[in-house]
Structure formats: C-alpha cells, structure tokens
Amino acid sequence: MSAVREAQIRIPLIDGHKTYHDISVDICKPIESKASRGWYICITIAGIIALWGIGCIFYLVGTGIGTWGLNKTVNWAWDITNFVWWVGIGHAGTLISAVLLLFRQRWRMAVNRSAEAMTIFAVIMAALFPVMHMGRIWCAYWVLPLPNQFGSLWVNFNSPLLWDVFAISTYFTVSLVFWYIGLIPDFGTIRDRMTKPLAKKVYSILSFGWTGNAKAWNRFEIVSLVLAGLSTPLVFSVHSIVSTDFATSIVPGWHTTIFPPYFVSGAVFSGFAMVLTLLLIMRKVMKLENYVTVKHVEYMNIVIIVTGSIVGVAYLTELFVSWYSGVEYESYAFINRFSGDYAWAYWSMMTCNVVSPQLFWVKKWRRSLSFTFFMSFIVNIGMWFERFVIIVTSLHRDYVPSSWTWFHPTFVDIGIFIGTIGIFFTLFLLFARYFPVLALNELKSILKTSGESYKEEQWKAEGGLYRKSS
Numbered sequence: 001m002s003a004v005r006e007a008q009i010r011i012p013l014i015d016g017h018k019t020y021h022d023i024s025v026d027i028c029k030p031i032e033s034k035a036s037r038g039w040y041i042c043i044t045i046a047g048i049i050a051l052w053g054i055g056c057i058f059y060l061v062g063t064g065i066g067t068w069g070l071n072k073t074v075n076w077a078w079d080i081t082n083f084v085w086w087v088g089i090g091h092a093g094t095l096i097s098a099v100l101l102l103f104r105q106r107w108r109m110a111v112n113r114s115a116e117a118m119t120i121f122a123v124i125m126a127a128l129f130p131v132m133h134m135g136r137i138w139c140a141y142w143v144l145p146l147p148n149q150f151g152s153l154w155v156n157f158n159s160p161l162l163w164d165v166f167a168i169s170t171y172f173t174v175s176l177v178f179w180y181i182g183l184i185p186d187f188g189t190i191r192d193r194m195t196k197p198l199a200k201k202v203y204s205i206l207s208f209g210w211t212g213n214a215k216a217w218n219r220f221e222i223v224s225l226v227l228a229g230l231s232t233p234l235v236f237s238v239h240s241i242v243s244t245d246f247a248t249s250i251v252p253g254w255h256t257t258i259f260p261p262y263f264v265s266g267a268v269f270s271g272f273a274m275v276l277t278l279l280l281i282m283r284k285v286m287k288l289e290n291y292v293t294v295k296h297v298e299y300m301n302i303v304i305i306v307t308g309s310i311v312g313v314a315y316l317t318e319l320f321v322s323w324y325s326g327v328e329y330e331s332y333a334f335i336n337r338f339s340g341d342y343a344w345a346y347w348s349m350m351t352c353n354v355v356s357p358q359l360f361w362v363k364k365w366r367r368s369l370s371f372t373f374f375m376s377f378i379v380n381i382g383m384w385f386e387r388f389v390i391i392v393t394s395l396h397r398d399y400v401p402s403s404w405t406w407f408h409p410t411f412v413d414i415g416i417f418i419g420t421i422g423i424f425f426t427l428f429l430l431f432a433r434y435f436p437v438l439a440l441n442e443l444k445s446i447l448k449t450s451g452e453s454y455k456e457e458q459w460k461a462e463g464g465l466y467r468k469s470s
Contacts (some may be wrong), residue, residue, distance in 0.1 A: 013107055013450035038285065046425040048432055053419005056412050057132065064349055067412040073405040078413040079121045079129045079389040082420065082430050085270070086126035087168070087242055091235060092271025093119025094175055095150040098231035101224065102116040106450055107299050109442040110291045114282065115275045116179040117435070125420040130164065132416070134278065140168045147398050160245045167241040178227045184210050185220065190283050205352060213268040239267045240321040244349045246390065253333035253394035262314035266383060269307035272300050273379035278428065280373045282437055291438055293355060294367050301360045301372060315354060333394055341406065342393045345385050352382020363368030
C-alpha cells in the first residue's frame with residue numbers, strides 16, 4: 001500500500017486565481033466607482049462624533065483646564081491615559097511596514113497600507129492630548145527648542161515630557177514619509193486608469209511623475225529598505241520614551257525599569273488589535289476577501305498571543321518586584337490596584353489583556369473572523385484600562401491619607417476622547433475612499449509565489465496532496 005505524501009506548501013496568500021489585471025481592478029474599484037450609501041452613513045456618523053469632540057476641545061480652550069475631572073491629587077487622568085493609548089495603537093503600522101519588511105514576510109503586503117494609515121491618524125490623535133493638557137494651546141510652540149524673543153528661555157532637556165515631543169514628532173515624520181513613499185507606485189497605477197481630467201491631474205501630482213521603469217523600481221526598493229531601517233528602532237524607542245514619563249518619577253507603581261519593554265509589547269498588542277478591527281470591516285465592505293485571507297488574520301492573532309503573553313508576564317513581574325523590594329509604599333500601590341476602589345478596572349484589565357488572548361491558542365477560534373473581530377475590541381478596551389489603572393490608581397492614594405481622592409471624568413473628558421475616535425474614523429474613511437487600502441503593486445510582486453494558481457502548479461510539480469484550508 002503506497003502512502004500519500006503531503007507537500008509542504010504554504011497556504012496561498014492571494015485566493016481566487018487572480019491575475020495582475022484583476023488585482024488592479026479589485027483594489028482600484030472603490031476609488032473609481034461611486035461611494036456606497038454605507039460609506040456615506042458611516043462618515044456622517046463619524047463626522048458628527050468628530051464635531052462633538054472638536055466642540056469639547058474649543059470649550060476646554062475657552063474655559064480652562066478645570067473643565068476636566070482632574071484634582072490636586074490626580075493631576076493626570078483621562079488625557080494622558082488617552083495619549084498613551086493612541087500612541088500604542090499607532091505602533092502596529094510601523095512594525096508591520098518596517099520590521100516585517102526587513103524580515104521579508106510576504107503576508108504583510110495585504111495589511112501594511114491600512115496599518116500605516118492607522119499609524120498616521122493615531123499619532124495625530126495622540127498629539128492632541130499633551131497639547132490640550134498644557135492649557136494654553138497658543139503657547140504650544142514653547143516645547144520646541146527654538147530661539148525666541150525672551151532671550152535665553154530654553155526647554156528643559158532633562159524632562160521626559162520633552163523627550164515625548166522629539167519621539168512623537170520623529171515617529172510621525174518617518175511614518176508619514178514611509179507611508180507616502182509606498183503609495184507613489186499605486187498612485188501611478190490609479191493615474192493611468194483614471195478617465196476624469198481632474199482626478200487624473202490630482203493623482204498625477206500625487207504620483208510625482210512615477211514611470212514604473214526598472215530604474216524607478218530600483219530606487220523605490222532602496223528607499224523603502226532605508227526607511228525601514230530607520231523606522232525599526234523607532235518601534236522600540238517611541239513607546240520606551242513614553243514609558244520613561246512614568247519610570248523616571250518616584251511615584252510608587254511607576255518607578256520601575258520594566259516599563260519600557262512592557263509598554264512596547266503592550267503597544268504592539270493593542271495596535272494589532274486595532275488593525276484587525278479596521279481590516280475585517282474593510283475586507284467585508286470592499287469585498288477584499290481574496291487578498292485579506294483567513295491566514296492573514298491567523299498570523300496577526302499569533303502576534304497578539306505572543307505580545308499578550310509578554311504583557312501578562314510583565315503584570316506578574318510588577319507584583320513580584322513590589323513584594324521583593326520590601327518597600328511598603330510600593331507594595332501598597334499594587335495591593336491597592338487589585339483590592340482598592342479601582343479594583344474593577346484592574347480586573348477588567350487582567351481579563352481583557354491576559355486571559356482573553358490565550359483563547360487564540362484554539363485554532364478554530366484563531367481562524368474565526370467573527371470571534372477575532374469581537375476579541376479585537378476586547379483587547380483595545382483592556383489596553384485602555386491598563387493605562388487608566390497605571391495612572392489613576394498610582395495617584396489617587398499617595399503618602400498623605402488626607403489627600404486621598406476619587407477621580408470623576410466630566411463630560412469634557414468623555415467628549416474629547418469619543419471625539420478623537422470620531423476624528424480617527426473620519427480620516428480613515430476618507431483614506432479608504434480616495435487611497436488604495438491595499439498595496440496593489442506589492443501584492444502583484446508576490447502573486448507568482450503566493451497566488452492560488454501558483455500554489456496549485458507547485459502542488460502538481462511536487463506530486464503531493466495540497467489541501468487548502470478554509
């Protein structure tokens with residue numbers, strides 16, 4: 001009896017026996033055709049929420065920072081919580097684009113464009129909160145080391161908050177350049193397909209005269225690799241610098257060396273969850289099932305398992321170090337977290353960030369789109385609670401019991417946060433309408449190695465049994 005040998009062939013990353021022309025048609029279709037009613041409904045809702053948030057921001061600027069729920073004890077709360085949360089969400093874009101490019105991971109091709117756009121918009125949202133926290137927004141330029149009319153008035157280079165200015169601005173600039181450079185060949189393709197004179201002119205300007213010849217592609221690949229090399233350290237440095245805002249203080253619960261790696265892994269964790277939220281919606285609405293496959297979702301869920309486990313280990317390490325240090329104030333800070341007034345927030349964080357990612361060890365759930373979509377929300381809710389727990393529970397009970405207090409967010413706190421979510425989705429919906437949501441030329445580059453037709457030919461050549469997973 002002869003045994004049937006199964007060829008070790010990876011599952012295709014592009015389904016449906018696509019050709020180069022099919023890829024151009026499928027990805028350019030949302031741009032070339034009229035926007036659907038669903039898109040108009042979504043952007044209307046997002047726009048209304050965004051306008052509410054902008055209104056709250058104007059009210060804050062006109063009235064003063066006292067409209068927030070801050071008090072003498074809890075002087076950081078929702079504003080910095082949301083800042084760190086948005087910065088974390090922006091991490092996955094650079095990781096997918098830069099790090100996975102350097103490691104030659106083909107599955108990034110279908111998800112990198114949306115992840116990069118998400119990074120740009122998330123960093124913009126994050127930058128709003130420190131600026132608003134200043135109170136006098138019109139003096140925001142003081143954080144830049146610029147010569148001014150006041151003589152020798154310079155910024156404090158020893159301040160971790162100033163490090164944020166340099167980290168976020170550098171991260172945003174490099175991410176923006178990386179994102180736009182990757183778009184240039186796709187803009188050239190869209191330009192050549194456009195028939196309306198105005199649209200053709202606009203995409204012609206955006207494409208910077210892209211020709212698509214061998215010399216242009218060679219320079220494109222070199223620039224992409226150089227930018228990837230510059231961006232990779234930023235993935236680890238930006239959130240490490242954000243974590244030093246806390247770690248360099250002497251506040252119990254913050255003064256710990258584990259914060260940088262702990263914050264970076266948590267940022268990648270929440271960023272991948274947000275990418276999944278956006279991709280699964282676009283996959284369905286824009287009919288991109290052949291390009292964003294179940295295998296892509298599974299790969300991203302594996303990253304969530306790994307980073308979620310790292311975050312869980314960091315939580316346990318914090319508890320151990322607080323006990324092992326023998327410092328009663330440090331021990332009390334963590335005891336208060338899981339048993340104090342905000343214990344509900346702590347256990348919500350532990351459930352969402354530590355327990356829920358482990359469910360992805362079950363392959364059926366890891367490959368389930370509906371379960372993944374639900375879990376992506378759970379992860380981001382949990383990561384928001386993590387930042388809230390770190391900030392508020394470490395501050396609301398300090399060394400003097402007479403100053404112990406309770407933090408209550410006001411309608412301005414809540415309105416600005418929800419408003420930034422509305423602004424984020426408005427920008428992303430505009431991006432999805434006028435820009436290619438998938439890197440069509442990069443997808444073409446892997447068609448011959450990862451397309452379904454090629455995989456079947458390879459199976460026949462191997463003479464084995466090729467089974468396509470559903």
